[in-house]
Amino acid sequence: MLPADEKELLARFHAPATRDSAFTELIKTYQERLYACIFRMVTDEEASKDILQNVCIKVWKSLGQFRAESRISTWMYRIAVNEALNWLELEKKRALQPLPDNGDASAQPANLTISPETIERKLQDAIRLLPDKQRTVFLLRYYEEMPYEEMSRILQTSEGALKASYHHAVKKIQTLLLGH
Amino acid sequence: MKQTSDIQNELEAISPELARILPEKKLPVSPDADFFEAFPEHMLEKIKKQQPPVVYPLFKRMVRVAIAAAITGFVLLAVYLSVSEGKTDLNTLNIHAELASVPSEDLSHFLSDSDTEGLPATFSQELQKIPTQELETFYYENNF
Numbered sequence: 494m495l496p497a498d499e500k501e502l503l504a505r506f507h508a509p510a511t512r513d514s515a516f517t518e519l520i521k522t523y524q525e526r527l528y529a530c531i532f533r534m535v536t537d538e539e540a541s542k543d544i545l546q547n548v549c550i551k552v553w554k555s556l557g558q559f560r561a562e563s564r565i566s567t568w569m570y571r572i573a574v575n576e577a578l579n580w581l582e583l584e585k586k587r588a589l590q591p592l593p594d595n596g597d598a599s600a601q602p603a604n605l606t607i608s609p610e611t612i613e614r615k616l617q618d619a620i621r622l623l624p625d626k627q628r629t630v631f632l633l634r635y636y637e638e639m640p641y642e643e644m645s646r647i648l649q650t651s652e653g654a655l656k657a658s659y660h661h662a663v664k665k666i667q668t669l670l671l672g673h
Numbered sequence: 674m675k676q677t678s679d680i681q682n683e684l685e686a687i688s689p690e691l692a693r694i695l696p697e698k699k700l701p702v703s704p705d706a707d708f709f710e711a712f713p714e715h716m717l718e719k720i721k722k723q724q725p726p727v728v729y730p731l732f733k734r735m736v737r738v739a740i741a742a743a744i745t746g747f748v749l750l751a752v753y754l755s756v757s758e759g760k761t762d763l764n765t766l767n768i769h770a771e772l773a774s775v776p777s778e779d780l781s782h783f784l785s786d787s788d789t790e791g792l793p794a795t796f797s798q799e800l801q802k803i804p805t806q807e808l809e810t811f812y813y814e815n816n817f
Contacts, residue, residue, distance in 0.1 A: 524713065
């Protein structure tokens with residue numbers, strides 16, 4: 494199941510002499526993708542950096558026990574998504590996550606005359622309004638272009654349920670952006 | 674340029690209007706250019722600082738065995754001391770209880786002088802008053 498390059502990297506991580514270089518290579522390979530995924534979920538630059546650090550620490554601590562039941566990238570995404578969801582949950586409890594006052598996303602339906610920047614901003618506002626699970630599914634599917642099969646391993650949810658979540662998320666974003 | 678991947682087709686199937694207006698995907702905010710360059714090494718340094726000093730497995734195991742042996746020894750010693758102390762106390766109590774229940778006029782026929790040699794004078798005198806049969810029964814019952 495594990496590709497040859499990941500097998501080789503895992504073997505290097507298991508050997509004390511090459512562990513550091515293997516870890517550095519792994520982080521270099523995935524750091525930007527993981528950061529993008531985390532940032533889209535939490536929409537806070539500093540929090541995203543902190544979460545990425547936590548992800549790296551967990552990877553270092555747990556990669557030795559990695560059972561190779563999925564790709565390393567899938568496993569790292571799972572850690573990142575869980576960390577981001579935990580952060581969002583804590584933020585909700587602290588009630589420290591007010592939405593930026595960009596107006597009601599659904600007040601003025603977007604159309605082709607609105608600039609791409611405005612649509613982008615409204616899209617991000619609409620994504621923020623989605624429930625955590627739907628937002629995660631939408632971000633992983635739309636931005637990360639992740640196959641449902643891989644997403645299913647990351648979120649421990651059936652592919653059917655993920656497709657339904659994505660469908661609901663798109664419909665909600667449509668309502669918020671277009672007003673119908 | 675918009676993507677024409679399966680994801681775009683899927684989006685168009687669910688909401689054609691949304692698929693038409695969504696702009697090109699991009700990362701809304703990127704960290705400083707140097708951030709990702711320095712990040713892996715920075716993380717490695719941070720992790721190394723957090724790690725406890727390396728302790729060899731064999732040494733670890735030896736320390737654990739030594740601690741376990743010390744605890745076991747201490748427990749066994751404590752049990753031995755408490756049992757032996759309890760036994761002494763029990764025997765002493767039995768003797769005193771038995772002595773108290775024996776009629777004093779029957780003590781004089783059982784013990785010879787050699788039996789009472791070395792015992793305190795008052796205790797020996799009391800023993801002399803215990804009847805032989807009573808004392809024999811007491812001795813057998815208590816496995817002296």
